[in-house]
Amino acid sequence: MEMLAMGKYGVYVWTCFGLTFTVLVTCVVQARRRHRAVLREVRRHMQLTETDE
Amino acid sequence: MWTFFHKLASPPHFYGLAGKFIPWFAAIGLPLVAYGTWAGLFIAPPDYQQGDAFRIIYVHVPAAYLSMLAYMVMAIAAGIGLIWRMKLAHAVAASAAPLGAWFTFLALATGSIWGRPMWGTWWEWGDPRLTSELILLFLYLGYMALRAAIDDGTKADRASAVLALVGAVNVPIIHFSVEWWSSLHQGPTLIREGGPAIAGDMLYPLLAMIFGFSFLFGALLLMRVKSEVLYRERRARWVRRLATESAGAA
Numbered sequence: 001m002e003m004l005a006m007g008k009y010g011v012y013v014w015t016c017f018g019l020t021f022t023v024l025v026t027c028v029v030q031a032r033r034r035h036r037a038v039l040r041e042v043r044r045h046m047q048l049t050e051t052d053e
Numbered sequence: 054m055w056t057f058f059h060k061l062a063s064p065p066h067f068y069g070l071a072g073k074f075i076p077w078f079a080a081i082g083l084p085l086v087a088y089g090t091w092a093g094l095f096i097a098p099p100d101y102q103q104g105d106a107f108r109i110i111y112v113h114v115p116a117a118y119l120s121m122l123a124y125m126v127m128a129i130a131a132g133i134g135l136i137w138r139m140k141l142a143h144a145v146a147a148s149a150a151p152l153g154a155w156f157t158f159l160a161l162a163t164g165s166i167w168g169r170p171m172w173g174t175w176w177e178w179g180d181p182r183l184t185s186e187l188i189l190l191f192l193y194l195g196y197m198a199l200r201a202a203i204d205d206g207t208k209a210d211r212a213s214a215v216l217a218l219v220g221a222v223n224v225p226i227i228h229f230s231v232e233w234w235s236s237l238h239q240g241p242t243l244i245r246e247g248g249p250a251i252a253g254d255m256l257y258p259l260l261a262m263i264f265g266f267s268f269l270f271g272a273l274l275l276m277r278v279k280s281e282v283l284y285r286e287r288r289a290r291w292v293r294r295l296a297t298e299s300a301g302a303a
Contacts, residue, residue, distance in 0.1 A: 003095055006105035012170055013108050016163040017090065020112040023159050024269065027152060031276040038284045042296035045287055 062141050064282050065291045071275040071282075078272035085265030092258035100255075109167040111258055114242070115266035117160035120189060121224050123153030123270065127196070128221040131214035140285060141278075143210040146217060147200060148277035152270060154193035161186055164238075172237050181230035182238035185223055192220040206285065 006013040093111030100107035127149040134142035203209035
């Protein structure tokens with residue numbers, strides 16, 4: 001427990017590490033979401049052009 | 054050599070190649086970050102001046118380093134795209150921007166949280182290191198806003214590339230700010246005359262974090278470039294086939 005307290009700086013240290021890993025996970029989620037959105041967009045575009053022809 | 058470059062720049066080939074590299078980058082980056090986090094928090098001894106607060110260095114420095122590296126990647130890719138009219142290079146530049154913005158936000162936020170107990174303030178207006186890093190965030194956001202505001206993809210590429218190149222002067226300003234002007238911010242820890250100013254058991258976790266973050270950035274960048282390539286090639290037959298195949302899986 002004493003190790004986790006980080007002296008009197010626990011709040012600062014843990015907030016920084018927590019924030020960092022939250023941002024990293026957000027980056028992964030955003031990248032995956034973007035990929036799926038592009039694939040959906042391609043399929044939508046295909047359907048539109050199919051009805052044109 | 055030229056055939057190699059031509060093949061690399063061909064979108065379907067690059068798409069496949071990027072897909073192969075992503076798991077490797079993640080497989081190298083994740084253990085490095087795991088080790089760096091563990092050793093940084095629990096193995097490295099407390100700093101004799103800062104106590105345990107110095108451990109923030111293990112996320113702050115990699116974030117700040119990546120915020121500048123991502124900008125260099127963005128500016129160089131934008132320059133290549135502008136000069137050689139290479140679409141893939143523009144795709145790389147556009148993909149680096151949101152990641153760079155996140156790392157810049159992280160560098161500013163962790164720096165601010167570190168500054169509170171050490172300098173007694175969250176933020177100091179007029180401090181050269183802090184201000185130039187904030188300008189970096191605005192450059193990323195401006196670059197993304199400019200791209201989003203122009204519908205024509207080719208025009209968006211060219212206009213945003215000019216912005217990226219002009220903004221590149223800010224990167225050396227950030228780096229040298231602590232030497233050129235007096236700043237609250239401490240001087241360089243790693244790259245300085247006389248070698249790193251930090252002991253081994255403090256240094257190795259930091260190096261692991263910097264390299265680990267770099268590999269994770271590489272993996273994230275390739276993930277984004279893949280999407281960007283698909284979007285740009287959305288009328289191509291290989292992309293349509295890929296989208297149809299993924300419809301069943303999703």
